[in-house]
Amino acid sequence: MNPTLRRLSRDPKALIGFTILLVATLSAIFAPMLFPRDPWAMATRPFLPPFEDPEFWLGTDMLGRDIFAGLAYRARMSLIVGLASTVAAVVIGIVIGALAGYFGGWIDDVLMRVTEFFQTIPTFVFALLMVAILSPSMLSIIIAICIVSWPPVARLVRSEVASLRNRDFVRAATVLGESHGRIIVAQILPNTLSPVIAMASLMVASAILTEAAISFLGLGDPNRMSWGYMIGASRTVIRQAWWMSFFPGLVILLVVLALNLLGEALNDAFNPRLARRGRR
Amino acid sequence: MTRLTRRSVLKATAAGVLAGILPAAVRAQGADGGSMNIIAFPEPPTLFIGLDQNGSTQTVAGKIYESLLTFDFDFNPQPGLATSWEMSEDGLVYTFNLVQNATWHDGTPFTAHDVVFTCRDFLMEVHPRARVIFGNCETIEALDDHTVRFTLKQPFGPFLMGFEMSTAPMIPAHLYEGTDYRTNPNNDTPVGTGPFKLAEWSRGQFIRLERNPDYHGEGQPHLEELVFPILPDAGARAVALEQGQVQQSQFFDIELFDVPRLAELPHLDLISRGYEFYAPVARIEFNNRVAPFDDVRFRKAVNYALDRQLFADAIFFGLGVPATGPISKRTRFYSDDVTTYDYNLEQAEALLDEMGLTPDGDGVRTTVSFLRLPWGETWARFAEMVQQQLGQIGIRVEIEPSDPASWTQRYANWDFQMTSNYPYQFGDPALGVARFFISSNIRQGVAYSNCTGYSNPQVDALFEKSAHGVTDEERQAAYTEVQQILTDEVPMAWLVEVDFPTLLDTRYEDVIVSAIGTNETYRKAKLAAE
Numbered sequence: 001m002n003p004t005l006r007r008l009s010r011d012p013k014a015l016i017g018f019t020i021l022l023v024a025t026l027s028a029i030f031a032p033m034l035f036p037r038d039p040w041a042m043a044t045r046p047f048l049p050p051f052e053d054p055e056f057w058l059g060t061d062m063l064g065r066d067i068f069a070g071l072a073y074r075a076r077m078s079l080i081v082g083l084a085s086t087v088a089a090v091v092i093g094i095v096i097g098a099l100a101g102y103f104g105g106w107i108d109d110v111l112m113r114v115t116e117f118f119q120t121i122p123t124f125v126f127a128l129l130m131v132a133i134l135s136p137s138m139l140s141i142i143i144a145i146c147i148v149s150w151p152p153v154a155r156l157v158r159s160e161v162a163s164l165r166n167r168d169f170v171r172a173a174t175v176l177g178e179s180h181g182r183i184i185v186a187q188i189l190p191n192t193l194s195p196v197i198a199m200a201s202l203m204v205a206s207a208i209l210t211e212a213a214i215s216f217l218g219l220g221d222p223n224r225m226s227w228g229y230m231i232g233a234s235r236t237v238i239r240q241a242w243w244m245s246f247f248p249g250l251v252i253l254l255v256v257l258a259l260n261l262l263g264e265a266l267n268d269a270f271n272p273r274l275a276r277r278g279r280r
Numbered sequence: 281m282t283r284l285t286r287r288s289v290l291k292a293t294a295a296g297v298l299a300g301i302l303p304a305a306v307r308a309q310g311a312d313g314g315s316m317n318i319i320a321f322p323e324p325p326t327l328f329i330g331l332d333q334n335g336s337t338q339t340v341a342g343k344i345y346e347s348l349l350t351f352d353f354d355f356n357p358q359p360g361l362a363t364s365w366e367m368s369e370d371g372l373v374y375t376f377n378l379v380q381n382a383t384w385h386d387g388t389p390f391t392a393h394d395v396v397f398t399c400r401d402f403l404m405e406v407h408p409r410a411r412v413i414f415g416n417c418e419t420i421e422a423l424d425d426h427t428v429r430f431t432l433k434q435p436f437g438p439f440l441m442g443f444e445m446s447t448a449p450m451i452p453a454h455l456y457e458g459t460d461y462r463t464n465p466n467n468d469t470p471v472g473t474g475p476f477k478l479a480e481w482s483r484g485q486f487i488r489l490e491r492n493p494d495y496h497g498e499g500q501p502h503l504e505e506l507v508f509p510i511l512p513d514a515g516a517r518a519v520a521l522e523q524g525q526v527q528q529s530q531f532f533d534i535e536l537f538d539v540p541r542l543a544e545l546p547h548l549d550l551i552s553r554g555y556e557f558y559a560p561v562a563r564i565e566f567n568n569r570v571a572p573f574d575d576v577r578f579r580k581a582v583n584y585a586l587d588r589q590l591f592a593d594a595i596f597f598g599l600g601v602p603a604t605g606p607i608s609k610r611t612r613f614y615s616d617d618v619t620t621y622d623y624n625l626e627q628a629e630a631l632l633d634e635m636g637l638t639p640d641g642d643g644v645r646t647t648v649s650f651l652r653l654p655w656g657e658t659w660a661r662f663a664e665m666v667q668q669q670l671g672q673i674g675i676r677v678e679i680e681p682s683d684p685a686s687w688t689q690r691y692a693n694w695d696f697q698m699t700s701n702y703p704y705q706f707g708d709p710a711l712g713v714a715r716f717f718i719s720s721n722i723r724q725g726v727a728y729s730n731c732t733g734y735s736n737p738q739v740d741a742l743f744e745k746s747a748h749g750v751t752d753e754e755r756q757a758a759y760t761e762v763q764q765i766l767t768d769e770v771p772m773a774w775l776v777e778v779d780f781p782t783l784l785d786t787r788y789e790d791v792i793v794s795a796i797g798t799n800e801t802y803r804k805a806k807l808a809a810e
Contacts (some may be wrong), residue, residue, distance in 0.1 A: 040671060041668055041671070063594055063664060063665060063668065136681045181592065218660075219681075223679055235659070236515075236535055236657060240538075
């Protein structure tokens with residue numbers, strides 16, 4: 001087994017994180033089989049408290065919709081937004097960071113000034129503004145989160161690429177006549193991936209939180225509810241029905257915690273200093 | 281980045297809570313005569329009722345300004361600034377005798393000249409709703425200082441309803457005549473004839489009205505002062521009421537789900553009377569121009585698929601009853617002799633089948649959009665409920681979010697398929713209902729006109745006939761027929777007759793005494809003897 005994977009599998013943090021994520025992902029995928037009823041349809045009486053009716057363990061919301069089923073179905077929106085926006089942000093970040101780090105000079109200056117421009121705007125307010133302008137939908141939320149979260153990736157990749165730029169194996173490749181594009185893709189990028197992967201898992205967590213916050217403030221996609229949307233919609237009835245916002249909140253907490261644990265574990269696993277200690 | 285996001289959310293939440301802290305200056309006082317704290321939400325942009333008739337402006341300014349009449353719960357006219365009035369047999373001449381001893385808050389006597397100025401000049405220029413009424417007048421003249429005569433071009437059934445406070449608030453001629461009404465400096469210092477006058481307005485904090493000692497009503501008003509704390513946060517409003525810092529809330533001040541809880545508190549009464557003049561019907565407006573809404577079978581199918589009782593119970597928390605048609609039971613000339621649409625999914629599906637709209641592999645027959653009303657959660661849930669219910673018969677509903685500006689713009693320009701709404705009816709179908717159905721009022725760019733594009737010459741003729749009928753019998757006959765046609769052609773789906781809740785401290789009495797309820801003068805309101 002790959003030593004990194006082996007270290008990862010021995011790390012309890014990674015195991016806990018991975019298990020929680022697996023459960024969340026599976027329930028998102030298999031929700032229609034677990035809860036054949038339409039999660040939008042009124043299932044029973046509204047404001048049903050949890051742990052009263054075995055058929056509706058987590059109770060119902062103000063329109064009588066099953067909260068348990070809702071959590072499973074809405075995991076899709078939250079996870080899709082988290083993953084899609086992170087993938088997009090990582091791609092943008094890698095492209096910009098790699099170009100800036102590899103070529104340096106004025107290209108670096110231009111790209112980094114652009115990156116700093118995005119970094120100086122408060123991210124959440126910027127995301128909120130973009131969703132408001134683009135009109136709330138799943139796509140606009142993904143775009144907004146992506147646009148506010150690529151700059152750190154770009155900076156990370158740039159510094160990694162810049163430090164690898166003058167290593168011997170890169171020079172050797174240059175001497176062998178490989179093109180710039182091939183050198184970046186085949187020689188340099190594979191060596192920068194581990195910190196990027198660790199960072200990406202944390203970015204998914206923060207994207208899920210950002211989406212929840214956007215939805216909480218009422219700018220979520222009304223046709224594809226997410227966990228944050230559930231909390232936002234139930235916030236005002238919290239004195240009558242704590243469970244409507246508590247359970248989605250708990251789920252967000254668990255998933256974000258899981259992603260953070262996994263991210264840290266990945267970081268540890270990729271970290272060469274810890275790696276040596278592990279081998280001793 | 282994770283941390284920053286979390287912090288932003290916390291900040292947003294904290295700001296919401298802190299915004300609701302009540303200014304200490306507005307606590308209830310047990311002084312002689314007593315005072316009353318009433319929620320003002322949102323803060324009125326102005327107290328000059330002549331130029332602004334927003335909800336909260338009416339609630340505050342209704343204590344400062346008066347009209348000639350007010351109306352009991354059954355719309356029988358009651359004396360205001362007029363002590364008596366009569367209509368000629370042919371319905372063309374109305375004569376009002378005014379109170380003799382009324383003065384404006386600056387001491388100038390109130391006379392017939394003020395009435396003539398208000399109805400003939402002022403309102404005709406600035407008040408669209410009043411223009412509909414006083415546009416019927418041939419002449420408006422003062423016979424002497426305390427007698428006014430209105431002569432109409434043709435009979436106009438709801439004419440007397442025009443003398444409600446927000447429709448025809450009396451404006452002081454000596455301050456406004458010959459000026460530019462919109463920029464008149466007196467707009468900031470309201471001068472009315474009402475039982476209370478403005479004492480202090482601390483912007484963003486509270487408005488304080490004090491007793492008008494020269495009020496024309498003998499021994500009135502009873503209360504020494506009225507204070508209107510500005511409470512922008514819904515949670516803070518509920519707490520203020522719960523803890524006795526304010527003694528009254530009205531309209532949708534309190535979120536509907538909080539109303540049952542607060543109504544059970546021993547020191548609060550829930551009163552649903554006093555909104556007869558407004559009596560809105562929560563409804564879905566279809567854009568009758570676009571497919572599939574141009575087909576009456578589709579509109580009927582939607583009507584059958586909506587469980588009105590469920591809307592009343594789950595969306596309005598029981599503060600409302602299922603509606604049967606365009607006119608509320610509380611408005612004049614309601615008829616129950618109409619086509620009704622009981623919740624019936626088979627019938628709805630049969631109609632869709634007949635249209636050839638058959639379900640595809642996912643059970644979807646067609647996809648339509650719903651422009652969500654941007655006025656808070658009740659209407660967001662309303663949209664979700666429509667989506668859920670129509671989904672049952674295979675109509676997939678895409679909810680389109682909107683903000684107030686974009687909603688108004690899209691609604692006024694017919695850029696929607698379905699949207700919800702709950703306009704006031706103003707006591708008489710000629711004032712509050714006809715405007716949505718007559719084809720002469722299909723005006724692109726004007727919100728609250730006939731935005732559905734419904735057009736039926738017969739309906740036009742009936743509304744015309746009933747507005748200009750003289751006796752209530754002939755008006756009722758025409759309105760019954762209109763309601764039958766409209767419920768058969770269903771240009772809209774009428775769902776719930778909404779009851780606004782007034783929550784009132786039990787120590788006060790004679791507060792809600794008319795069809796305009798909390799917008800009334802409160803000349804009779806008093807603390808009960810203990």
